[in-house]
Amino acid sequence: MVLLELEGVSKQFHARGGKGIVRAVSNVTLKINAGETVSLIGESGSGKSTLGRLVLRLLEPDEGAVRFDGVDLTQLSVKEMREMRSKLQVVFQEPFESLNPRMSIGDIVGEPLIIHDRGLNSDARKQRVRETLERVGLSPDSSTRLPGQLSGGQQQRVGIARAIITNPKLIVLDEPTSSLDLSVRAQILSLLADLQRELGLAYLFISHDISTVEYVSQRIAVMYLGEILETGPVSEVIKDPRHPYTRALLSSRLSTDPNESLPRLRLIGDIGSPTEVRAVGCVLAPRCPMAIDACRSQAIPLKEFAPNHEVACIRAEETSDALLSNSISGGGSN
Amino acid sequence: MTQTVMTQTLLSVKDLSVEFVGHKSTVHAVNGVNLRVNAGEIVGIVGESGCGKSTAVKGILGLLQAPGKVTGGSAELAGHGDLLSIKNKNLRKVRGASVGYVAQNPFGSLNPIYSIEEQFRNILKAHGQPSAKKVARERARAMLTSVGIAGPDRVLDGYSHQLSGGMAQRVVIAMAMLLEPELIIADEPTTGLDVTVQRQILDLIRDRVVDSTRGILLVTHDLGVIAQYCHRVVVMYAGKVVEAGSVETVFLNPAHPYTSALLGAIPRPGHELTRLLGSVPDLRVVPTDCSFRPRCKHAFEACSVSPDLREIAPDHLVACHLSERVGHGAS
Structure with a gap:
């Protein structure tokens, strides 16, 4: 069952100083089923977080529809949207930055109930807070403490508790483990997996870490300069990436097996600027070692390569390490 | 190698x-x-x-x-x-x-009010090396090129805030390597x-x-x-x-x-x-036992004494009583 459906979603920003337009998200179409984890992966500046915010309507899309449970969120009034938010929650990257340092843990975790469950009296609310804290692996006693008294991992558990207390169906997880230590990251990932199983949650998982994404998601969408270049089941996309960008991104992984060296593919130069006036063609063309004239003269939409596996590359069939390896070694930009 | x-x-x-x-x-x-x-x-x-x-x-x-x-x-x-x-x-x-030093945050290592060129020159000056403008610029340019910066002149004339994180880190590495x-x-x-x-x-x-x-x-x-x-x-x-x-x-x-x-x-x-589970211990107290003991699922009696770092195989050092008990290595 489709829970979230983005159709042709675009968002532009005016660059600082009024010069130029940043195309943060261009014409994105994406589906998330109930109980499923879909990951957005890409470098900084690819538009992953902007897309997450558009889903939550923390940003208004310029174009397109964001359908959640069959309702187009972009058409809702502020009041209707606020009610909807109990079903749509978010966990941010920096746990400490996203918690009010002067509020107690109990108040932080209980606050969504004040907004979304007004019938609840204060005792019942406290009870729900205690249950939720236990559910995320925190002692109920921690409700009297302040965020600054907790470790990074505990703070992130508070962020997760706040997100699940309203019984949401979808949580946008925006780099929830990027600022955490390895052992703590593993704890949080295990917690998220447990919660998904127990509560039937769907996750939109935003990350730049391929091994994390591979571990947590069923499907992934690879973003570059605001566009989805490849999307499909995680195992398929990682085993047989068809877009040169996906292949390059995957090849920058560092295996923790010292005897395994993954093939290296490099793109030319650095990530382009989203403010640049772009030609009609593929967004990756200026950096792509496989680019041909046709890549620069026409729009390249996502096309089905295999069932559920879509690629926005006219040479998807031919993509191979050999074709890509004649790339010029990466370096600075001009 | x-x-x-x-x-x-x-x-x-x-x-x-x-x-x-x-x-x-x-x-x-x-x-x-x-x-x-x-x-x-x-x-x-x-x-x-x-x-x-x-x-x-x-x-x-x-x-x-x-x-x-x-x-x-x-x-x-x-x-x-x-x-x-x-x-x-x-x-x-x-x-x-x-000894060259490269820190995690490149922007913390670069001075925001000096151009990148001036900062390269300051390194040469501080170490008593020829630092005339032309000489310094040439050395800096060569070093920036060697760290993969394609447009070194533009970087040298600019300031740290104009650089992306990756470019800034390349500049810091170039500076760390300037004096070889x-x-x-x-x-x-x-x-x-x-x-x-x-x-x-x-x-x-x-x-x-x-x-x-x-x-x-x-x-x-x-x-x-x-x-x-x-x-x-x-x-x-x-x-x-x-x-x-x-x-x-x-x-x-x-x-x-x-x-x-x-x-x-x-x-x-x-x-x-x-x-x-758990986290890194409080280092205000020097433990007499193994400091990993509270988080270790293999902990046993011997762990009440802090283990020394011992060679258990050529070029393989371990500080754990378990390696003695299992017996691979010296014991």
Whole structure:
């Protein structure tokens, strides 16, 4: 069952100083089923977080529809949207930055109930807070403490508790483990997996870490300069990436097996600027070692390569390490 | 790499201890750390935050800020003697010229109000090298080109805020390498950078070392970086070295439960994640037992005495009673 459906979603920003337009998200179409984890992966500046915010309507899309449970969120009034938010929650990257340092843990975790469950009296609310804290692996006693008294991992558990207390169906997880230590990251990932199983949650998982994404998601969408270049089941996309960008991104992984060296593919130069006036063609063309004239003269939409596996590359069939390896070694930009 | 090039020791740290003395208590951040870097080698230091990795490195470089203080040990740099007993004025001559330092946040290492060119020139001036504008610019330009910056002139004329994170880190590396130091100490040089940029930067650093007389000490919490770029690894926990050896040995046959737990915490599809519970201990108290004991699922009676770092196989050191009991190695 489709829970979230983005159709042709675009968002532009005016660059600082009024010069130029940043195309943060261009014409994105994406589906998330109930109980499923879909990951957005890409470098900084690819538009992953902007897309997450558009889903939550923390940003208004310029174009397109964001359908959640069959309702187009972009058409809702502020009041209707606020009610909807109990079903749509978010966990941010920096746990400490996203918690009010002067509020107690109990108040932080209980606050969504004040907004979304007004019938609840204060005792019942406290009870729900205690249950939720236990559910995320925190002692109920921690409700009297302040965020600054907790470790990074505990703070992130508070962020997760706040997100699940309203019984949401979808949580946008925006780099929830990027600022955490390895052992703590593993704890949080295990917690998220447990919660998904127990509560039937769907996750939109935003990350730049391929091994994390591979571990947590069923499907992934690879973003570059605001566009989805490849999307499909995680195992398929990682085993047989068809877009040169996906292949390059995957090849920058560092295996923790010292005897395994993954093939290296490099793109030319650095990530382009989203403010640049772009030609009609593929967004990756200026950096792509496989680019041909046709890549620069026409729009390249996502096309089905295999069932559920879509690629926005006219040479998807031919993509191979050999074709890509004649790339010029990466370096600075001009 | 050939074994013959690797025999010369560049840096030898013995029994390094660092304390932060407060009004009420003292934090024993680094407790008797031993490590060495040979020529032609990249040595990684790995561990969770708060294990003393950065503090140890800053101690070696004399860059600790009060109340942090080196309280014991030595750090011999080939040809320069013990860095820890060199007077500050002379230490400044060694730093930059013989030891380069790359910190995690490049913007913290660059001065926002000087152009990049001026900062390169200042390095030359501080070390009494020819620093006439033309000469300095030429050297800086060559160095920036060598770290993969295609438009060095534009970078030199600009200021740090005009650079992306990856470009700024390349500039800092170029500065660290300007005087061709034998040793570069890099503290999380790629944390916070995109994966694609990370590999470019690490390649750069590696190219400086392979088949040379130089060496690198690389602090990171990323096990992939260690596995793919380092020759040897030092695993730190609670201010101590708990395991050290060649990367192949330590990663494929970890002998300390902490190392195993770290390796098991890497997400891999189809594998259960190791749940390493708890956190790094409070370093205000010096434990008499093994400091990993409260988090260790293998802990037994002997762990009430802090284990020494012992060689259990050639070039494989472990501080764990378990390795004695299992019996592989010396006992």
